[in-house]
Amino acid sequence: MSLPLVVLLPFLGAIAAPLFAQGGRTAIAIASSVPALIALAALYPHWPVLADGGVVRFHQDWLPAIGIAVSFRLDGLSLLFALLILVIGLLIILYARYYLKPKENVAKFYALLLCFKGAMLGIVMSGNLLLMLVFWELTSLVSFLLISFWTHKQDARRGARMALAVTGGGGLALLAGILLIGRMVGSYELDDVLAAGELIQGHALYPIALTLVLLGAFTKSAQFPFHFWLPHAMQAPTPVSAYLHSATMVKAGVFLMARLYPVLAGTEQWFYMVSFTGMATLLLGAYVAMFKHDLKGLLAHSTVSHLGLITLLFGMGTQLAAVAAVFHVINHATFKASLFMAAGIIDHETGTRDMRRINGLWRYMPHTATLAMVAASSMAGVPLLNGFLSKEMFFAESLALNLPGLWAWLPPIVATLAGIFAVAYSARFIHDVFFNGKPVDLPIYPPHEPPRYMKIPVEILVFACVMVGMFPAVSIGPLLYAAASATLGGDVPEYHLAVVHGFNLPLLMSFVAFFGGLLMYSQRQRFFDFHARFREIDEKAVFEAVVSRVSSVAHSLTGRIENGSLQRYLLLLLISVIAVTLAPLLDLGLFIGERGLSPVDAPTAIAAAVMILASVLTAVLHRERFYALTLLSVVGLIVALAFARFSAPDLAMTQLSVEVVTIVLLMLALYYMPSWTPLESRRSQRVRDVAIALLAGVGMTLVTLAMLTQPFSSISDFFLENSKPGGGGTNVVNVILVDFRGFDTLGEITVLAIAALGIYAMLKDTALTPPPGDGLGHPWTRDAHPLMLKQIARPMLPLALLVSVFIFLRGHNLPGGGFIAGLITSVALILQYIASGMVWTQARIAVKYHNVIGVGLVFAVIAGAGSLAFGYPFLTSTFGYITWPVVGTFEVASAMVFDLGVYLTVIGATLLALVSIGRLSPHSAIKPKREGT
Numbered sequence: 054m055s056l057p058l059v060v061l062l063p064f065l066g067a068i069a070a071p072l073f074a075q076g077g078r079t080a081i082a083i084a085s086s087v088p089a090l091i092a093l094a095a096l097y098p099h100w101p102v103l104a105d106g107g108v109v110r111f112h113q114d115w116l117p118a119i120g121i122a123v124s125f126r127l128d129g130l131s132l133l134f135a136l137l138i139l140v141i142g143l144l145i146i147l148y149a150r151y152y153l154k155p156k157e158n159v160a161k162f163y164a165l166l167l168c169f170k171g172a173m174l175g176i177v178m179s180g181n182l183l184l185m186l187v188f189w190e191l192t193s194l195v196s197f198l199l200i201s202f203w204t205h206k207q208d209a210r211r212g213a214r215m216a217l218a219v220t221g222g223g224g225l226a227l228l229a230g231i232l233l234i235g236r237m238v239g240s241y242e243l244d245d246v247l248a249a250g251e252l253i254q255g256h257a258l259y260p261i262a263l264t265l266v267l268l269g270a271f272t273k274s275a276q277f278p279f280h281f282w283l284p285h286a287m288q289a290p291t292p293v294s295a296y297l298h299s300a301t302m303v304k305a306g307v308f309l310m311a312r313l314y315p316v317l318a319g320t321e322q323w324f325y326m327v328s329f330t331g332m333a334t335l336l337l338g339a340y341v342a343m344f345k346h347d348l349k350g351l352l353a354h355s356t357v358s359h360l361g362l363i364t365l366l367f368g369m370g371t372q373l374a375a376v377a378a379v380f381h382v383i384n385h386a387t388f389k390a391s392l393f394m395a396a397g398i399i400d401h402e403t404g405t406r407d408m409r410r411i412n413g414l415w416r417y418m419p420h421t422a423t424l425a426m427v428a429a430s431s432m433a434g435v436p437l438l439n440g441f442l443s444k445e446m447f448f449a450e451s452l453a454l455n456l457p458g459l460w461a462w463l464p465p466i467v468a469t470l471a472g473i474f475a476v477a478y479s480a481r482f483i484h485d486v487f488f489n490g491k492p493v494d495l496p497i498y499p500p501h502e503p504p505r506y507m508k509i510p511v512e513i514l515v516f517a518c519v520m521v522g523m524f525p526a527v528s529i530g531p532l533l534y535a536a537a538s539a540t541l542g543g544d545v546p547e548y549h550l551a552v553v554h555g556f557n558l559p560l561l562m563s564f565v566a567f568f569g570g571l572l573m574y575s576q577r578q579r580f581f582d583f584h585a586r587f588r589e590i591d592e593k594a595v596f597e598a599v600v601s602r603v604s605s606v607a608h609s610l611t612g613r614i615e616n617g618s619l620q621r622y623l624l625l626l627l628i629s630v631i632a633v634t635l636a637p638l639l640d641l642g643l644f645i646g647e648r649g650l651s652p653v654d655a656p657t658a659i660a661a662a663v664m665i666l667a668s669v670l671t672a673v674l675h676r677e678r679f680y681a682l683t684l685l686s687v688v689g690l691i692v693a694l695a696f697a698r699f700s701a702p703d704l705a706m707t708q709l710s711v712e713v714v715t716i717v718l719l720m721l722a723l724y725y726m727p728s729w730t731p732l733e734s735r736r737s738q739r740v741r742d743v744a745i746a747l748l749a750g751v752g753m754t755l756v757t758l759a760m761l762t763q764p765f766s767s768i769s770d771f772f773l774e775n776s777k778p779g780g781g782g783t784n785v786v787n788v789i790l791v792d793f794r795g796f797d798t799l800g801e802i803t804v805l806a807i808a809a810l811g812i813y814a815m816l817k818d819t820a821l822t823p824p825p826g827d828g829l830g831h832p833w834t835r836d837a838h839p840l841m842l843k844q845i846a847r848p849m850l851p852l853a854l855l856v857s858v859f860i861f862l863r864g865h866n867l868p869g870g871g872f873i874a875g876l877i878t879s880v881a882l883i884l885q886y887i888a889s890g891m892v893w894t895q896a897r898i899a900v901k902y903h904n905v906i907g908v909g910l911v912f913a914v915i916a917g918a919g920s921l922a923f924g925y926p927f928l929t930s931t932f933g934y935i936t937w938p939v940v941g942t943f944e945v946a947s948a949m950v951f952d953l954g955v956y957l958t959v960i961g962a963t964l965l966a967l968v969s970i971g972r973l974s975p976h977s978a979i980k981p982k983r984e985g986t
Contacts, residue, residue, distance in 0.1 A: 063171030126180030129535025223272025230265030274306030291397030315542030327368030334361025404496030476570020710876030781932030853881030875959030905961030913954030
């Protein structure tokens with residue numbers, strides 16, 4: 054149970070931490086740190102198992118029929134990423150305490166940060182691919198809110214939209230890829246997928262699935278050509294950049310490649326797609342970083358470059374390259390997070406990030422300068438720092454690739470060139486910021502060291518860079534081995550973590566990169582002049598132009614299709630259906646099958662004739678709305694009678710109740726509209742519409758005849774056989790709703806609730822003036838609430854409520870249930886509103902229907918989640934028998950709690966919608982006269 058607790062804790066903290074906002078920034082920072090500390094304590098006992106290559110699992114079925122489970126899985130790889138998320142998250146919380154200004158919405162910031170932390174933990178610890186995808190999308194949504202935290206900045210809003218569009222699009226591709234993998238394997242459980250590597254790679258859908266999964270990973274980790282969103286996300290507050298865009302979110306794509314490495318890697322398609330994408334990203338990011346004047350811009354493009362390096366290592370396809378990639382994930386997170394925080398300190402104390410202005414800060418901020426220079430040296434790959442070790446492994450693997458001919462020189466050349474650029478932009482970071490003369494027109498002058506505790510997170514990360522660089526085997530060796538073992542899915546090749554491995558080609562490449570980078574920086578003006586010859590591409594402008602163009606095309610197409618005419622939309626829909634289905638249906642053969650037609654008795658024929666006549670008259674008299682509505686109600690009544698005629702009493706009662714509610718709703722809506730509709734269609738259009746309606750109607754008739762007269766097997770036998778033993782009820786319809794298809798019902802009542810709340814929100818501040826009379830000019834009656842109607846309606850309320858309770862309680866075994874009972878209660882209460890008015894009724898029924906909806910949904914969810922506590926899938930129901938004195942033995946089913954949720958939600962949603970419309974009437978505000986006066 055500790056694994057779901059680790060994921061859940063940050064979300065609970067996001068709810069609880071803002072409650073401490075009144076205590077100031079320190080109080081909320083401490084409260085926000087508690088979930089991570091508890092999570093670390095919960096992970097610690099699992100280390101012995103993980104160090105030996107073991108896996109810790111938690112599994113709870115959710116919807117097993119479609120492969121969805123609440124499944125968490127902790128191995129060495131997920132532990133490594135969980136530690137990065139939790140530890141760096143703790144440091145960011147402390148850092149943000151001093152970075153954010155008191156006037157800013159600190160509670161919102163910490164709540165979003167904790168939500169993001171929980172989403173990232175969900176990604177790395179999910180044991181089910183579909184569950185992982187949920188957390189994957191959640192990171193995109195929360196990062197959008199974090200990047201745009203400073204909503205007053207247009208660049209922040211645009212950067213957030215760009216990040217959401219790119220990563221969201223990649224998420225859709227990843228969804229398709231995961232669905233294909235699940236289809237190939239027959240399961241979405243990660244254990245099953247990791248064990249099916251040969252099956253997946255030998256499948257015909259492997260190339261498509263690989264491409265889709267890599268699109269998701271590349272967009273998330275800002276790989277070429279999707280790299281452009283990351284630098285523009287730097288408009289976020291620096292704690293966000295340090296956390297999301299160096300240590301966590303951008304590592305999600307890298308994590309996905311590592312997680313699925315045993316399954317997808319090892320093929321030529323993997324090698325070419327991943328390695329060349331990583332190579333292009335590595336060089337492009339390193340080149341652009343050299344010429345950025347914004348401090349965070351330089352760090353952002355260097356992040357893109359290092360993510361390309363990690364991707365290139367995974368793409369090489371060798372085991373040692375994968376180990377080097379995992380090692381560089383650790384090193385990059387430590388030195389880049391510390392560099393971003395150092396950049397935030399500089400911005401915080403100088404008021405700018407322009408490296409052309411922040412010169413000579415060594416004399417003002419020596420402590421911060423020392424920390425930043427050590428971290429930048431690690432980024433450059435200077436010996437005795439952690440960046441040097443993983444860079445050496447990268448150089449060694451680039452030499453070990455066995456490519457044919459001259460291609461063998463490409464990886465070492467690219468690696469060395471990228472190393473040269475890394476040294477050059479790191480040297481620029483150090484020299485231009487901390488030396489290189491004096492500051493130029495700083496907004497805050499003179500700058501000084503930040504508060505003491507603001508530097509502690511940077512000190513801890515820089516200390517980690519030094520410790521890993523000097524004592525790698527002791528400081529990081531066991532964790533790296535466990536993570537590498539989980540990544541490779543088996544034995545780990547022999548490797549040595551040492552400061553120096555003697556003089557060899559990788560060390561020579563390091564020397565070339567180091568001195569070549571210093572030489573490049575010394576000749577930087579020439580490189581700047583060379584770079585200035587080329588027109589710089591504004592990715593933001595290109596993205597906005599593409600979005601604008603797509604939006605323009607969409608508006609143009611929409612304008613051609615939509616003209617505000619519902620008639621036209623229905624016409625297009627019917628034509629589309631006819632065009633798409635006509636040819637396949639003709640191939641099937643639309644004829645009466647072997648079973649033949651059933652005999653038609655007189656009552657059935659009369660009812661059918663009445664329904665057909667009412668339907669035709671509804672269409673003919675549609676301009677006279679009251680008559681059309683009356684005829685439409687006749688159609689609904691005949692349908693209800695048909696259900697009763699063919700032994701479907703539950704459907705009959707539901708149909709009848711729905712008809713009453715719908716007619717009242719339509720009557721209220723029509724009250725504000727003219728009683729007749731002007732003639733707008735030309736004669737030719739009416740002929741066309743009749744022809745299309747006949748074609749569609751005849752087509753559906755033939756399809757229905759062909760299907761119902763063919764031999765077929767129905768799933769009804771399953772429900773009939775399992776209704777009593779499986780659901781504890783003899784009313785099959787109700788058992789299906791609250792047990793077999795309970796998840797569908799939960800979705801339906803949720804949609805019903807959302808629709809009611811939408812109606813309320815739209816009409817809350819709406820004021821409408823109804824017509825003074827009917828279409829013939831007759832004024833409305835002055836007696837808004839007739840005496841006879843009131844006298845009849847009020848005694849009927851308790852009787853109707855009693856019937857409603859009776860229908861509810863018997864619904865599991867006899868016709869009825871929560872949905873029907875809710876509609877009956879709604880009709881009874883609606884009658885009181887109609888008879889006595891809004892003021893009189895609400896004075897006696899002081900209930901907020903929003904709360905009724907909420908309580909109903911809570912009951913439904915509790916009924917579903919309760920089964921999880923006993924180890925059963927979501928919404929699994931149980932039943933038993935209780936014996937009471939006098940009453941005797943009777944059945945009690947847990948599904949009744951779910952049915953109660955349905956009952957309350959239906960009542961709340963129905964009455965909220967109808968009362969919202971009824972409140973628009975001027976009579977609703979009239980206080981009725983006291984009886985007897």
